[in-house]
Amino acid sequence: MVRTAQRRDRSSARQGLRLVAAGRRWDAVRVPTRQGEALVDALGTRCGDVIRDGPGYLFLITPGTGDLITTPDVTVYGRSRHVLIPAGDHTAPPGPHWVRPAFHLALEEVQ
Incomplete structure (x- = not known):
């Protein structure tokens, strides 16, 4: 179990991932892949920060509004709660990556 966790930690570091606390500067809302893709398309340029990862899409929204x-x-x-945030320049797979660039202060927290 420890070796698996160590491998995961090394992989996360290579991808520039950081575990960041939610609920401070933003809340994160995870939606399934199909709905996430439709929402990004529907919002177009009005769409804020979005991260794509295995289980779906993470939309970063104003803290407290997720309630x-x-x-x-x-x-x-x-x-x-905590969320894996990719490096600002990580915009394609593998791993979690930005679909819409980070406009919130999420990147300040991981640098």
Whole structure:
């Protein structure tokens, strides 16, 4: 188990991933892949920060507003939760990557 965790930690470091606390400067909302793709397309240039990872899309939103979301299949990460944030220049797979560049202060937290 320890070796697996160490390999995961090394892989995360290579991809520039950082574990960052949610609920301070932003909340993160995870939506399934299909809905995430549709939402990014529908919002177009009005879309804020979005991270793509294995289970879906993470939208970074104003802190505290995630509490208002009660949609099935949507997970909100607010206070006391953490999210893997990719490096600012990581915009393609493998691993979590930015679909929309970071406009929030998420990058300040990982640099």
